[in-house]
Amino acid sequence: MNNSDAIWNIVETKRDAFVGLSDRVWGMPETNYEEFRSSAEHARLLEEEGFRVERGIAGLPTAVMGEAGEGGPVIAILGEFDALPGLSQEAGIAEERPIEKSGNGHGCGHNLLGAGSMLAAAAVKDFLAANGLKGRVRYYGCPAEEGGSSKGFMVRSGVFDDVDIAISWHPASLAGVNNPISLACNEINFHFTGRASHASATPHLGRSALDAVELMNVGANYLREHMPSTARIHYAITDAGGSAPNVVQARATVRYLVRARSLPELLSLVARVKKLAEGAALMTETTVRSEVLSGDANLVGNTPLEELMHKHLQRLGPPPFDAADHETARKFQETFSAEDISASYGRFGLNPKKGVALCDGIFPPESGDGTIVGSTDVGTVSWVVPTVQMRGATYAIGTPGHSWQLVAQGKLPAAHKGMEHAAKVMASTAVDLICDPALIEAAKADHQGRLEGIAFVNPIPDDVEPPLPEKSHA
Missing domain, CATH: 3.30.70.360 (Alpha-Beta Plaits)
Incomplete structure (x- = not known):
C-alpha cells in the first residue's frame, strides 16, 4: 500500500466524527468574530484527537490551533467556520424556508471547510505517528473570513512565521486545484x-x-x-x-x-x-x-504545490456521488437560472454540460481567465508561506454563492462526500511534502521567485484592531 492509499484509509475511518462536527457547526451559524460555540466545538474535537491545542491565538478569541508531531517540517492546514447574516434556511429543502427570520446561515460552506481541513490534519497526525516520521501538522481554525480578514491579523501577529507550507480548500460546485487568482x-x-x-x-x-x-x-x-x-x-x-x-x-x-x-x-x-x-x-x-x-492580499500561486495537489486529485478522481445525490441536486438546479449554471462552469473556464447536476470530473489547473473572482484572507497567508488550495465539489452545479440554496445543501450526503474527498487530497498532499523535503524546497524557491523585488505590505495597518465583540463569552 502506498502512502496515498494509507492516508486515504485513515480519512475514511475518521470521517464520521468530522461529519458530525460539520453538521453541528451548520446548526449554530455564527458571524465574524462571534463564532464562540463553533470554535469551542473545533477545540474540543482537536483535544479528543490528541492535538496540542491553543485557543485565542493572535489575540482573536475564536481562533484556535492544534498541533501534532515533533521536529521536521511544519505543514499548516487552514480551516474556517464563520457564517453569513440573513441566510437562515432549513436543511435539505429545495425551497426558501428560513429557520429564523433574518437569522444566520452557512451560505459559503465554512461548516464543511473547517471540519474537512481538521479531518485532513487528524489523518496526517495518525500517519506520522504510525510511521514514526518527523514532522508537524497544524490545524488553524480561522474565524471571520467573510469580511473580517482574521488571517491578516494572524499573519501580522506572526503565527505562520515557522510554517513551511500552507494547504486549504473551499467548498464549490466542481473539484480541482484552485486557480490562484483573487483580488x-x-x-x-x-x-x-x-x-x-x-x-x-x-x-x-x-x-x-x-x-x-x-x-x-x-x-x-x-x-x-x-x-x-x-x-x-x-x-x-x-x-x-x-x-x-x-x-x-x-x-x-x-x-x-x-x-x-x-x-x-x-x-x-x-x-x-x-x-x-x-x-x-x-x-x-x-x-x-x-x-x-x-x-486581504491577493493570492500568490505556487506551481510545484499545484502540480502535486493535481496529481492526487487525478489519482483519486471526483467525489463518489450516487444516483440519489444527483437526483437531489437536480431538484436544487430547478431553482437556479441558466445563467447560474453557466457561471459555475465559466468560473473554471469550462463549457456547460447539459443534464449534469453534480461534479463528475476534475477541472484542470489554471482553468478560467480570472474574471470571476472575489477576495480571501488566504491571500495574505500566501504572501508569507507557500500556499495551495483546492476546490471541493460539495453542492449542485449552478448553486449561487452566499445563497439559501447553498445553506440548504450544507448537510446533504453529497456535501459530506465532497468534504471527505477534499480531506483526502489535502492529507495525501501533506504527507508527500513531509516525506520528500525536495518538494518543500521547490515550493519555497517558486514562492521566492514570484515575490522577488516585491515588498509585502500587510493590507491591515499595524494600528488597526480586529472588530471583536464587546461582550465577553464563557
Missing part, C-alpha cells in the same frame, strides 16, 4: 463631519456631511473609467446623518470596499480613493477621517 482588498470607512443647520431658514450656515458622501461617490463612479479593468470599487452609506430632511446633516459615513488584482495595485488605488474623500471634504467645507476595517 487584494481593503474595507474602509470614510467619516465626514460638517455643521448642522436649519435646511430652509439658514442653509448657508450648514456644511453637509451627506453632500460630501454623495460627491465622493460621484467621484468614485468617474474613477471607474480610469482604473484597471480588473479592479473593483463598491460602497454603502452606513450613516446618512439622520432622517430629517429639514436638517443639514452634520455627520455621514460611507463604507468602501476597494479591490485590485495585486497588492501594489491595491495600495495605489486606495490612495486614489482617499483623494476622492479629501476632495469631497474640500468642496463641502467638511472634514473627513478614514478608518481601515479589514484587508
